[in-house]
Amino acid sequence: MKVSPVGMLVIAVCVLAAVACWVVGYFGLPNEVTHRNLAENPKLAVSVTSGKTSATRNTSSAAGLPASSTAVSKPLAQLDKAAKTVDLNITTNQDMAFNGYSKGALKIAVPTGWTVKVTFSNSSTIQHSVGFTDWAHRQGNSFPAAFSHSLMQGFQSGITSSHAPVSFQFTADKAGKYAMVCGIPGHAAMGMWDEFDVSDHLQAPTVTTAKGTQKVS
16 A cells, blocks of 8 residues: 555654653653663652551651551651661551551661660550560560560550650660560561561661662661
């Protein structure tokens, strides 16, 4: 079939327009839409909000990452001005999860000997608590403290949204694999636990989820 010069011109214009649209879309849209450079997609925010929220990624200095329905204002983890100290802002709500993560989906790692300052808040009427115990006890009914003072006050009774946040701190002085758990009976067995590691080989704390690992800085 012969194509007239006008037809050829129309085809050429259409091809050029299609190529232009592809170029604009590929380079103009974010990686998570185009799926290019998957190794860098998505780049973890340095400040992390709750994972199930649709919160905007924050690139300020601190660290972190998915079940609450409201974005948290503080990053999950950030370095304190004091040397070798990391602040953990642990939140929960009606879900059996810490900052939106449960059953080990969240891993926080700190260098051996660092001080860990924890602020725990609960936005639901269901009682929750947080503490750090041996890995083998993460789904049990009793939770021996992994470190001195690594269980919050009222660990077995918990707090609700009517309580002020609870703060405590401990020194992660023993390298190994541990667990962050809720001390309310039955909650850890239902999956309310995540991983907490202490390593002789780390230079700074890290936060890891399915999206990747981010160093706290």
